[in-house]
Amino acid sequence: MPRLWPTARILVALPCDAAPLRSPGARTTLAALGESTVAEVPSGSRASRRAILIAGEAVLLVAAVTAAVLATDANDWRPFDLLASLFVLAVAGQFLAVQAGSVQIGPAFISTALAMVLLGPAPAAIIAVAAVLAWSVKSPPPSLELGFNNIVALTTYPVAGALLFQALGDPVETGASAGTVGATVFAVYLITNLLNFLLIVGYVCLRNGRSLPSAFVRLYLPVVPWEVATGALTAGTVLAYQEVGLVAVGLLAVMLVTSRYLLQAVVDAQRQRDELRAQMEELEALHHGVVRVMVETLGMRDRMTARHSAAVARFARATAAAAGLPAREQELVHTAGLLHDVGKFTFPDHTLTSRHLTPEDWELIRSHPQRGADIVGAVHGYGPVADIILCHHERMDGAGYPRSLAGDDIPLLARILSVCDTFDVMTSRDSYRTPIAVEDAIAELRRVSGTQLDGRLVEAFVGVITEAGVDFSHGDDRDLERELRVRRPQMPAREAAA
Numbered sequence: 001m002p003r004l005w006p007t008a009r010i011l012v013a014l015p016c017d018a019a020p021l022r023s024p025g026a027r028t029t030l031a032a033l034g035e036s037t038v039a040e041v042p043s044g045s046r047a048s049r050r051a052i053l054i055a056g057e058a059v060l061l062v063a064a065v066t067a068a069v070l071a072t073d074a075n076d077w078r079p080f081d082l083l084a085s086l087f088v089l090a091v092a093g094q095f096l097a098v099q100a101g102s103v104q105i106g107p108a109f110i111s112t113a114l115a116m117v118l119l120g121p122a123p124a125a126i127i128a129v130a131a132v133l134a135w136s137v138k139s140p141p142p143s144l145e146l147g148f149n150n151i152v153a154l155t156t157y158p159v160a161g162a163l164l165f166q167a168l169g170d171p172v173e174t175g176a177s178a179g180t181v182g183a184t185v186f187a188v189y190l191i192t193n194l195l196n197f198l199l200i201v202g203y204v205c206l207r208n209g210r211s212l213p214s215a216f217v218r219l220y221l222p223v224v225p226w227e228v229a230t231g232a233l234t235a236g237t238v239l240a241y242q243e244v245g246l247v248a249v250g251l252l253a254v255m256l257v258t259s260r261y262l263l264q265a266v267v268d269a270q271r272q273r274d275e276l277r278a279q280m281e282e283l284e285a286l287h288h289g290v291v292r293v294m295v296e297t298l299g300m301r302d303r304m305t306a307r308h309s310a311a312v313a314r315f316a317r318a319t320a321a322a323a324g325l326p327a328r329e330q331e332l333v334h335t336a337g338l339l340h341d342v343g344k345f346t347f348p349d350h351t352l353t354s355r356h357l358t359p360e361d362w363e364l365i366r367s368h369p370q371r372g373a374d375i376v377g378a379v380h381g382y383g384p385v386a387d388i389i390l391c392h393h394e395r396m397d398g399a400g401y402p403r404s405l406a407g408d409d410i411p412l413l414a415r416i417l418s419v420c421d422t423f424d425v426m427t428s429r430d431s432y433r434t435p436i437a438v439e440d441a442i443a444e445l446r447r448v449s450g451t452q453l454d455g456r457l458v459e460a461f462v463g464v465i466t467e468a469g470v471d472f473s474h475g476d477d478r479d480l481e482r483e484l485r486v487r488r489p490q491m492p493a494r495e496a497a498a
């Protein structure tokens with residue numbers, strides 16, 4: 001994972017303070033912008049561009065400081081207890097911030113916004129800069145250049161926000177209605193929030209020749225709802241301050257601190273969920289690989305059996321779907337179809353290829369459901385697949401093998417597999433018999449309905465073959481490959497995780 005850019009993370013994350021909010025942090029910024037490091041050696045044009053940018057930032061900083069000095073009077077530093085409270089909340093809040101993936105959530109931005117509205121330009125800028133300097137003690141910026149950018153941004157946006165609030169008539173001072181105060185604070189909050197983003201991410205984009213609109217869409221738009229919520233919280237705090245004074249800031253601090261622990265629990269739960277999801281995906285990939293290796297190994301030994309298995313898998317999934325079974329059951333029977341003859345691994349070659357088998361050979365062949373179930377059942381999570389494989393040669397009249405189950409005692413998916421297996425053995429070339437026409441095979445399926453096969457499933461299968469047009473090209477290895485590739489192994493992974 002790319003190294004975080006802690007300083008920028010603070011700055012860009014500042015807009016998302018005080019609530020389970022998301023904001024484009026440095027990891028998002030740098031990763032999304034394709035930046036995994038900031039330590040590259042500048043080329044000629046890039047170096048000159050950076051020099052221009054740094055000079056421009058210096059001008060901006062001077063302008064912001066000048067504006068702050070000129071626009072701040074003695075009253076803007078009062079009441080002192082409010083100034084001290086917001087300062088402490090912003091600085092201490094940095095160390096209570098929660099890292100939620102690419103999001104840094106802490107109370108610094110909301111403290112700065114309150115200072116913009118309730119104090120003045122210079123106090124707001126000092127609070128913002130103090131917060132990031134406090135954080136830099138814990139996590140130093142990766143370069144002086146980017147650290148400087150942070151200082152410029154955190155000086156500029158609070159001054160701009162405070163001046164904007166004054167330009168809008170400073171409704172807090174003039175005793176405007178609660179609606180006017182709230183709406184104005186809310187608007188100023190969102191504007192400065194966006195300005196903060198532009199000052200940080202815009203600089204990185206200009207510096208590295210990246211697209212700012214693209215970064216805006218990817219990094220800022222997704223967090224707008226959170227920023228709106230934080231803006232509303234800020235407006236509410238200002239209104240409460242007008243009524244109860246510093247108690248409102250105290251209540252805000254209590255809420256932020258307590259919500260921090262709640263938020264941490266949520267973040268931890270999300271992290272655990274993500275880790276579990278990653279493990280599940282790895283497990284699914286592993287299971288997919290297991291099935292693929294089994295089928296391909298069988299295919300190296302006996303290509304026709306491998307193709308037959310793939311055909312049965314395809315027919316079985318389609319039949320399960322036609323019978324109205326859920327997707328998980330469809331996947332389960334598909335996997336069982338791919339593996340249903342894997343027990344033949346253990347047989348001598350002639351039992352797979354010869355047309356002249358002895359009674360001993362047939363006895364051996366009749367053991368393949370049990371052997372296959374033993375092999376597949378040994379794989380963690382494949383118990384349900386093994387159960388189907390074990391029963392795929394049972395008959396409705398109880399004359400099948402190995403356990404002579406009858407009727408509904410035979411698992412439904414095994415009955416589906418049996419229909420598909422019987423059809424494919426009749427219609428494809430294998431070592432046991434000469435293929436017959438599809439129409440004749442369907443007639444044979446119907447003839448043995450109720451005795452060998454489940455008649456309801458036979459009709460579902462016939463619909464799949466004649467109406468849905470499901471087919472399998474036994475002479476085409478690409479069809480086998482396609483069947484292995486399309487397999488989705490969620491079922492075994494879920495079983496394993498259960």
Ligand SMILES: [Fe+2]
Binds near residue numbers: 340421
């Ligand atoms: Fe079989």
